[in-house]
Amino acid sequence: MHMALITLLAVAEETAKAGKSIGLGVGGGLGAVGAGVGIGIIFGKVIEGITRQPEMRDEITAIQWLGFALTEACFFYGLVAGLLAAFIV
Amino acid sequence: MSAATIEGGSAKKPRFSTKQKLLAILAIYILGLVAIVIATGANGTRNNSFEPQNEFKLENWVHLGVFSINKAVMYLVIAATLTCVSMIYIARRMQQRPNRVQTAVETIYQLMRENIVAGNMDEKMARRWFPFIGTLFLFILFSNLIGYIPLPTNTEHKIDVLGVHLPAFSLYAATANLSIPLALALVVFIAYTTEGIRAKGPIGYLKSLVPAGVTGGMAVFIFGLEILSNLMRLMSLSIRLFANILAGHLIILFMAGALAVLLGIAALGWFTLPFGILLFAFEVGLVAALQAFIFATLTAIYLGGAVADHH
Numbered sequence: 346m347h348m349a350l351i352t353l354l355a356v357a358e359e360t361a362k363a364g365k366s367i368g369l370g371v372g373g374g375l376g377a378v379g380a381g382v383g384i385g386i387i388f389g390k391v392i393e394g395i396t397r398q399p400e401m402r403d404e405i406t407a408i409q410w411l412g413f414a415l416t417e418a419c420f421f422y423g424l425v426a427g428l429l430a431a432f433i434v
Numbered sequence: 435m436s437a438a439t440i441e442g443g444s445a446k447k448p449r450f451s452t453k454q455k456l457l458a459i460l461a462i463y464i465l466g467l468v469a470i471v472i473a474t475g476a477n478g479t480r481n482n483s484f485e486p487q488n489e490f491k492l493e494n495w496v497h498l499g500v501f502s503i504n505k506a507v508m509y510l511v512i513a514a515t516l517t518c519v520s521m522i523y524i525a526r527r528m529q530q531r532p533n534r535v536q537t538a539v540e541t542i543y544q545l546m547r548e549n550i551v552a553g554n555m556d557e558k559m560a561r562r563w564f565p566f567i568g569t570l571f572l573f574i575l576f577s578n579l580i581g582y583i584p585l586p587t588n589t590e591h592k593i594d595v596l597g598v599h600l601p602a603f604s605l606y607a608a609t610a611n612l613s614i615p616l617a618l619a620l621v622v623f624i625a626y627t628t629e630g631i632r633a634k635g636p637i638g639y640l641k642s643l644v645p646a647g648v649t650g651g652m653a654v655f656i657f658g659l660e661i662l663s664n665l666m667r668l669m670s671l672s673i674r675l676f677a678n679i680l681a682g683h684l685i686i687l688f689m690a691g692a693l694a695v696l697l698g699i700a701a702l703g704w705f706t707l708p709f710g711i712l713l714f715a716f717e718v719g720l721v722a723a724l725q726a727f728i729f730a731t732l733t734a735i736y737l738g739g740a741v742a743d744h745h
Binding site for chain 1: 549670673674677678681724725727728731
């Protein structure tokens with residue numbers, strides 16, 4: 346009876362640890378997917394735009410950096426959520 | 435591969451071309467890796483006494499309760515002093531024919547004035563808020579950049595220099611702690627809400643959150659969503675800056691040696707070092723300035739949007 350209880354507790358703890366690891370991985374991984382797609386689209390559009398109108402290069406580049414940083418931030422939201430799941434909850 | 439001689443001058447042919455130098459570096463890298471693996475092996479024991487999170491732990495040097503002086507406070511004071519002193523010094527010594535430093539500062543000033551402020555606000559607001567946004571940009575820029583200079587702040591491990599016990603050198607950025615970006619974001623939040631209420635009155639400001647032409651139940655729903663999104667701005671502004679700088683520092687820390695120490699494999703340290711160096715250059719060159727630019731631009735956008743006539 347005692348052995349069964351101890352085993353059950355051990356399994357529960359291992360499962361909780363596994364859940365936290367999965368949470369961390371999913372947070373970081375899915376965040377990276379979204380950010381990667383977004384940044385790729387931004388730079389693709391920048392290339393297209395500059396090809397069509399080379400004289401607008403400086404303006405488009407300024408907006409490009411703004412968009413890049415905003416999209417990159419979404420990866421960090423995912424990462425922070427994963428870290429919260431793994432170490433705080 | 436011989437360089438052409440310039441008429442009237444002497445162009446020395448370099449001893450080794452760039453390609454040969456790169457190949458030499460690659461060869462040293464691979465040979466070094468092989469040598470270390472042969473010398474120390476590829477297995478290691480897990481090192482449990484090394485705790486990388488202590489790099490970001492703040493221990494109080496002078497205990498004053500909430501206002502204790504610790505590493506982050508010191509970096510904050512250094513960044514603030516550096517911003518004020520350097521800019522005032524350069525402004526005092528301006529000449530007709532600018533030298534390089536003055537040109538750089540003028541470029542930064544132009545970036546702040548035209549790009550960040552004037553591009554996002556009308557003229558009256560721009561005149562009023564330009565000093566604030568300029569200072570914000572410069573403060574965050576200096577704060578980020580100082581974080582990549584090793585300073586003797588690690589009081590946990592001391593090193594011996596000529597018989598004097600100095601705290602060990604470590605990298606730490608003031609903005610790598612959530613408190614500082616959060617404080618800045620709070621100031622920005624209060625600033626743009628106050629501006630909005632001042633321009634439109636409290637009821638008018640709340641009404642302006644809902645786009646025109648939306649009526650009835652949808653308006654209530656969208657109003658709730660907009661309030662939430664407004665609060666999200668606070669979180670996103672602070673977390674974006676904090677997580678970028680923290681993640682940069684953590685990756686540099688792990689690539690440049692913490693991974694090797696944690697796992698006990700010496701060859702891993704040699705292997706990951708170039709990535710650490712590359713990431714260091716990337717962070718200093720791009721991320722520090724970019725994050726400051728983003729913070730300032732978003733501040734200007736929020737301020738401009740708070741007083742705009744329509745949503």
